[in-house]
Amino acid sequence: xxxxxxxxxxxxxxxxxxxxxxxxxxxxxxxxxxxxxxxxxxxxxxxxxxxxxxxxxxxxxxxxxxxxxxxxxxxxxxxxxxxxxxxxxxxxxxx
Numbered sequence: 001x002x003x004x005x006x007x008x009x010x011x012x013x014x015x016x017x018x019x020x021x022x023x024x025x026x027x028x029x030x031x032x033x034x035x036x037x038x039x040x041x042x043x044x045x046x047x048x049x050x051x052x053x054x055x056x057x058x059x060x061x062x063x064x065x066x067x068x069x070x071x072x073x074x075x076x077x078x079x080x081x082x083x084x085x086x087x088x089x090x091x092x093x094x095x
Contacts, residue, residue, distance in 0.1 A: 001081065003052030008035060008045050013054065013074065020058045020073045046072065054079075 003009065008030065015021060015029045027042050037045075049055045056075040060068035 003048050003054060004079075006045065008037070009049055011035065012045060012049065016055065016072055016074055018074075020071050022061055022069050022071050024069060026072065046070075 011030060011033060012026055015026060021029075023042065023046070026046070027037065027039070030037055030042070046055065050057075053075050055072050057070050058073040059071045061071060062068050
């Protein structure tokens with residue numbers, strides 16, 4: 001749930017959709033939507049989505065002599081939330 005609390009991450013998920021998108025494409029899309037992110041800011045959001053098993057690296061683009069650019073795709077299209085399990089977790093935090 002924490003990985004989905006930012007609108008930027010929802011925008012990334014929607015933009016990737018059924019396809020694959022490079023980091024550069026994602027950044028340009030967000031910029032066109034009015035979201036100015038630094039590279040490190042974008043990688044933070046991508047990393048959080050990856051750590052939550054929502055997206056994954058689908059491959060790399062080799063351009064020029066620099067580091068290869070990551071290409072992302074959705075790893076999962078459906079998330080099931082057990083509300084009772086979440087309640088138990090929040091109870092543990094409060095104790």
